[in-house]
Amino acid sequence: MSSPFFAMVCCFKMKLNKFFTENNRVALAFSGGVDSSYLLYEALRHGCDVRAYFVKTVFQPQFELDDALRMAEHLNADIKIIEADVLSDPTVVSNPADRCYYCKKLIFSRIASEAENDGYDVILDGTNASDDEGDRPGIRALRELSVRSPLKECGLTKSEIRNLSREAGLFTWDKPAYACLATRIPTGTGITADKLERTEKAETFLASLGFSNFRVRMVGDSAKIQLLESQIDMLLKNRITILNELLKYYDTVTLDLAVRT
Numbered sequence: 001m002s003s004p005f006f007a008m009v010c011c012f013k014m015k016l017n018k019f020f021t022e023n024n025r026v027a028l029a030f031s032g033g034v035d036s037s038y039l040l041y042e043a044l045r046h047g048c049d050v051r052a053y054f055v056k057t058v059f060q061p062q063f064e065l066d067d068a069l070r071m072a073e074h075l076n077a078d079i080k081i082i083e084a085d086v087l088s089d090p091t092v093v094s095n096p097a098d099r100c101y102y103c104k105k106l107i108f109s110r111i112a113s114e115a116e117n118d119g120y121d122v123i124l125d126g127t128n129a130s131d132d133e134g135d136r137p138g139i140r141a142l143r144e145l146s147v148r149s150p151l152k153e154c155g156l157t158k159s160e161i162r163n164l165s166r167e168a169g170l171f172t173w174d175k176p177a178y179a180c181l182a183t184r185i186p187t188g189t190g191i192t193a194d195k196l197e198r199t200e201k202a203e204t205f206l207a208s209l210g211f212s213n214f215r216v217r218m219v220g221d222s223a224k225i226q227l228l229e230s231q232i233d234m235l236l237k238n239r240i241t242i243l244n245e246l247l248k249y250y251d252t253v254t255l256d257l258a259v260r261t
Contacts, residue, residue, distance in 0.1 A: 012164075015154040020046040023148070026122045027115035028052045029108065030079065031060075032068030034158070035126030037172040038165045039151055040077055043124075051120060052079040053111045057086045058193055059103070059180040061200045063207075071172060080118075084110045087193060092182075095191050097137075099182065104138035108145050123147045130158040176213040184217050198249040205245050209238055216246075223250040226258075 020043060028043065030036045030052035043050040054068045065081070072079035084107050086092050091102045108123070115123055125142060127149035142149065151161060158177075165173035184199045185191055195218060202216040202223060211234070214227035223246050227235060235242065235255065246253045 012154050012156055012160075016042055016150060017046060019150050019153065020048045023048075023122050025049040025120060026051075026124050026148075027111065027118070027120035029111055029123065029125040029147070030054050030068055030072075031126070032064055032066075032071050032172070033126065033178065034165060034172050034175050035128050035151060035161055037071045037126075037170055038161050038168070039124060039126050040071070041075055041165075041168055041170060042150075044075055044077060050077070051115070051118060052077055053114060054079060054081050055107045055110060056081055056083045057107070058196050059086055059182050061181060061204065063204075064178070067172070067175070071170070074171070080114070082110060082114050087191065093191050095182070095185060095187060095189055097187050099187070100136065100138040101141050103180075103182070104141035105145070108141060108147060112145060125149055127152045128158055128161055129155050184215060186217075186219065189218075202246050202249055206242070209241070210234065217256070218250075219254075221251040223253045224256050225253065226256045 024047070026043065026048060028036065028040055028050055030040060032054065036052075040050065040052055052068075052072060054065060056065060068079065071077075086103055086106060089102060089106055092099055092106065096102075108125075112123055115121070123145070125147050127139060127142065128151040131139065131152065156164075162173050181196045181199050181203075182191055185195055199216055199218060203214070206214060206216065206225075211227060211231055214225065214231070217224040217226060225235070232255075243253055
């Protein structure tokens, strides 16, 4: 382990130890992603009484729940699955530029209510020091609801969390960043369960072919595939197979040449 990384780890552990000493009974908003998985690991490692709450909505694909359950089992953690009807909120459905704020407010209010009933009054989430509040309106909702973000408070960046997760043996250490299914629908275009279902089916199919870190955007009734430049050849080799499947859900299928990097 390099000296700068070792120094950073020591500093982080001191800060996190202090945090969990002061907050040793917590509820964790848990997605099964890189950040919340590492935070759950650290909470348990510090002997904290922690319960993980996974909120199931139509915005999350099935693999997110599967990963959350797998990680909870791996860590022998207490996890509770709750549901939230995000499409019951007219503002969320209308899909404004700050939709994430209203969605987070709904979801974390649901967690807060459930956690209070379970006897937890401190709620944590996995926001880290790399997350820019200007690009993430949902962070405003967390602040309004007094949600604590220990990874951000301790100054840990995404890359550092990945390194620490690998050191800890967490399978999520190299899990690609994932944004909810609603982000595939253009801002200002209404969100429906049907659009979300079509998106999930299309992305699940591409993942089954071996594609990773990609998106299937919805433009009208067309699909616009965004993927890594290194995977374009694989897409072309599977072009007919992909068209045959995705045309079940969209009128046309296109490739975004402004590739993901």
